[in-house]
Amino acid sequence: MALVLIRDGARPITWVGARILIVAAVLALAGCATYAERYAQSNEQGLVAAGFEMRRADTPEKLAALQALTQREILVYKRPDRLYFVWPDARFCQCLYLGNEAQYQEYSRLGFEQKLERERITTAEEKEAAALFDGPWGPW
Amino acid sequence: MAIALGGCATIRRHETQDTEQVLSAAGFQMQLGDTPEKLASLRVLPTRRLVPQARDGRLYYVYADPEVCRCLFVGAEPQYQEYQRLALRKRIADEELMAAQNILSASTMNWGLWGPWPWF
Numbered sequence: 001m002a003l004v005l006i007r008d009g010a011r012p013i014t015w016v017g018a019r020i021l022i023v024a025a026v027l028a029l030a031g032c033a034t035y036a037e038r039y040a041q042s043n044e045q046g047l048v049a050a051g052f053e054m055r056r057a058d059t060p061e062k063l064a065a066l067q068a069l070t071q072r073e074i075l076v077y078k079r080p081d082r083l084y085f086v087w088p089d090a091r092f093c094q095c096l097y098l099g100n101e102a103q104y105q106e107y108s109r110l111g112f113e114q115k116l117e118r119e120r121i122t123t124a125e126e127k128e129a130a131a132l133f134d135g136p137w138g139p140w
Numbered sequence: 141m142a143i144a145l146g147g148c149a150t151i152r153r154h155e156t157q158d159t160e161q162v163l164s165a166a167g168f169q170m171q172l173g174d175t176p177e178k179l180a181s182l183r184v185l186p187t188r189r190l191v192p193q194a195r196d197g198r199l200y201y202v203y204a205d206p207e208v209c210r211c212l213f214v215g216a217e218p219q220y221q222e223y224q225r226l227a228l229r230k231r232i233a234d235e236e237l238m239a240a241q242n243i244l245s246a247s248t249m250n251w252g253l254w255g256p257w258p259w260f
Contacts, residue, residue: 076170076172076209076211078172078174083170083172101169101170104164104170105164105165105167108161108162108164108165109164109165111161111165112161112162112165112226112230115230116229116230116233119233119234119236119237120233120236122237122240123233123236123237123240124240126237126240126241126243126244127240127243127244129244130240130243130244130246130247130248
């Protein structure tokens with residue numbers, strides 16, 4: 001794309017093209033941001049449903065400590081003999097979710113059930129689409 | 141080549157995470173390989189396979205993952221049975237989805253293009 005932009009004689013078109021590209025890039029980034037937010041929200045709902053406790057980063061120090069962690073993934077800590085499961089999210093909720101092993105197991109169970117439900121819905125949609133092709137359209 | 145290897149590693153990582161989600165959902169307990177000794181002992185066990193282990197006269201099932209979570213999942217008979225039940229549900233759901241996708245691709249195929257089939 002950069003090569004196209006510096007070609008002589010094509011400047012008016014490529015300038016428009018560049019603007020389209022910029023708009024497309026902005027839209028794509030916005031789409032990614034929306035997806036990332038939805039991903040965070042969906043996981044965080046699951047964490048709450050599984051009994052994880054939410055703790056807000058309500059001071060600059062807490063926020064800095066939160067930002068230092070790997071974001072939006074379950075991290076496991078041992079302290080001192082028990083495992084703790086932490087989900088840090090400095091971007092959307094500016095909080096972390098904290099749970100124990102039983103709550104993590106419940107979160108995994110909910111995630112598993114959600115995955116099966118999504119698969120069940122896709123199966124139903126595929127069957128419906130196949131029936132549509134078999135049905136009113138007649139032979140090709 | 142590097143991209144292909146990277147792709148394989150990503151797929152394996154996802155598969156491992158899926159399996160570990162089911163193990164945890166079934167009640168298996170996670171133990172971290174948080175010392176060099178534990179990590180070395182994780183590597184001795186069969187990797188990412190559920191294997192029976194007798195300990196103190198009881199039968200346990202262990203799953204060692206020295207790469208993704210660097211941890212060991214440990215369960216007894218009830219957790220093992222629950223894991224098998226959940227894995228079976230997932231397998232059935234996968235097979236139903238695959239069957240539905242096959243039906244869809246067969247129904248959208250223009251079979252007429254291929255002329256009459258001699259064995260009909």
